[in-house]
Amino acid sequence: MKPTERFKRRYISFSLSLSGNPPSYNEAKEMVHAHFLSFFGEGGISSLAFKLVKYDAQSGRGILRCERSRADEAIFCMACLSEWKGAPARLEPLSTSGTIKRL
Amino acid sequence: MDIVRFEPTGKEGAGRALPVSSLSNFFDAANALAAKQLCRKKFALVHPSGYEIDDGDLLELARAGGAVVFSLSDVVSERGFRRAIIISKMRLLLSACRKRGTGFVFATLAKDASQMRSARELSAFAAVLGATDVERKDAEKRMAGIATASTKPKSGKPNSPVQVGK
Numbered sequence: 555m556k557p558t559e560r561f562k563r564r565y566i567s568f569s570l571s572l573s574g575n576p577p578s579y580n581e582a583k584e585m586v587h588a589h590f591l592s593f594f595g596e597g598g599i600s601s602l603a604f605k606l607v608k609y610d611a612q613s614g615r616g617i618l619r620c621e622r623s624r625a626d627e628a629i630f631c632m633a634c635l636s637e638w639k640g641a642p643a644r645l646e647p648l649s650t651s652g653t654i655k656r657l
Numbered sequence: 658m659d660i661v662r663f664e665p666t667g668k669e670g671a672g673r674a675l676p677v678s679s680l681s682n683f684f685d686a687a688n689a690l691a692a693k694q695l696c697r698k699k700f701a702l703v704h705p706s707g708y709e710i711d712d713g714d715l716l717e718l719a720r721a722g723g724a725v726v727f728s729l730s731d732v733v734s735e736r737g738f739r740r741a742i743i744i745s746k747m748r749l750l751l752s753a754c755r756k757r758g759t760g761f762v763f764a765t766l767a768k769d770a771s772q773m774r775s776a777r778e779l780s781a782f783a784a785v786l787g788a789t790d791v792e793r794k795d796a797e798k799r800m801a802g803i804a805t806a807s808t809k810p811k812s813g814k815p816n817s818p819v820q821v822g823k
Contacts, residue, residue: 630778
């Protein structure tokens with residue numbers, strides 16, 4: 555596929571906390587995937603080009619990928635996370651970039 | 658700039674958050690009838706809980722120099738289908754505001770510090786509701802104007818009008 559035909563990507567760095575502490579990698583992956591799936595649905599996720607690129611369980615920081623024109627929707631979705639399995643949770647977007655290196 | 662429902666301390670960004678208690682022109686409209694009466698008040702900031710205001714009332718609100726408040730916490734507090742419904746209602750109301758020339762602002766109306774959100778998240782919220790870049794900037798300017806007006810000493814008159822954009 556030609557580069558012009560691919561999804562135009564945006565990378566969003568985020569900070570994740572569950573009850574004030576950074577969750578483990580598996581828990582974070584489950585949380586982020588379940589929340590995005592609940593918000594966008596299966597069709598929405600496919601057109602969003604969503605992917606959890608990186609997550610550091612020590613700092614609670616990570617990077618996710620989305621389609622360029624839908625970065626605002628992805629950030630709004632992140633803002634909508636307030637609890638996970640009864641515990642207070644926060645998925646805070648930090649910065650947005652077209653490359654992982656610049657984040 | 659943001660409007661919140663609690664008294665923020667320095668730690669929670671007091672410079673950025675404006676408590677509802679400091680705004681004499683902020684009103685919660687429990688239903689469409691209440692909103693109808695509130696839309697006649699000069700420079701009123703109306704937060705309709707159901708996001709249903711008639712077009713005629715929006716026209717009156719525009720004439721009175723008021724604005725509609727869209728709250729992010731209304732979306733965050735709901736889940737699933739009910740969240741989808743409230744976003745849909747907000748989109749329709751924003752479209753009606755644009756049609757009638759009524760001003761609007763975006764705020765979190767957070768009840769505590771954990772419900773507060775960043776300016777980027779508020780901007781994304783506005784974009785999801787269908788606000789253009791220009792409208793988002795206008796809403797931010799209007800919010801800054803509200804903050805300036807609310808810090809002025811009260812003289813028994815309503816807060817000074819906030820003229821933005823047009």
